Amino acid sequence: MIDDSFHLTPLDVRRYDFGKSLRGYDPGRVEQFREQVATELERLARQIQDLEGKARGFNEQLRQFRERDKALNDALVSAQQLRTDIREQTEREAQLIIREARSTAERQGEEARSELRRIEEALVSMERSRRAFLAQLRVICERQLAEIAAAEASPATLTAHIIDALAPDGRGSAGTTPQSIQPPTPIKGKT
Numbered sequence: 001m002i003d004d005s006f007h008l009t010p011l012d013v014r015r016y017d018f019g020k021s022l023r024g025y026d027p028g029r030v031e032q033f034r035e036q037v038a039t040e041l042e043r044l045a046r047q048i049q050d051l052e053g054k055a056r057g058f059n060e061q062l063r064q065f066r067e068r069d070k071a072l073n074d075a076l077v078s079a080q081q082l083r084t085d086i087r088e089q090t091e092r093e094a095q096l097i098i099r100e101a102r103s104t105a106e107r108q109g110e111e112a113r114s115e116l117r118r119i120e121e122a123l124v125s126m127e128r129s130r131r132a133f134l135a136q137l138r139v140i141c142e143r144q145l146a147e148i149a150a151a152e153a154s155p156a157t158l159t160a161h162i163i164d165a166l167a168p169d170g171r172g173s174a175g176t177t178p179q180s181i182q183p184p185t186p187i188k189g190k191t
Helices: 010-015 027-153 155-165
Strands: none
16 A cells, blocks of 8 residues: 655665665666656656646636636626616506506697587687678668669659759759768668
8 A cells, every 4th residue: 555645856865775685676677667667757757746736727727717608697697687677667667658648648738628529619609700790681682672673663753763863053942962861771781
């Protein structure tokens, strides 16, 4: 069993003294083997250092990748949260715009209905005025026609006025001049 706290270095192998015995190993071969073991230990130590350096590099890359992964995940979570916030804000703004549009539409509709009522009332008033005017015009025309009919019925009165106006002294029996002869005045109706 190998002790984990025991580390053999190439220098330890080169300096180790096996001691001399009568029937021992061939010292040349032992020295050659020690040199081979030391060389192999040096190669393995360099390889271990290279591998440890690569492992540190890989660990550093792994740490950076994990940091990037964490940053990407944080960015993704932030983007999703931002998207959710923007969607909620947009929905709130859309609801506000819809409410304002409905309010504006209702207000404009009420204004239009009010204007329509006002116009209808004005039309009713104008129709009443037109009917009243036509009734008054009819009354005036009927009176004028009645006066014409009355004038046509009594031509003698008109002739007497004309004869008086044409008397030789320029004065008629009633003392009127032709310029003072006036046609009968019409009866004025209500205006």
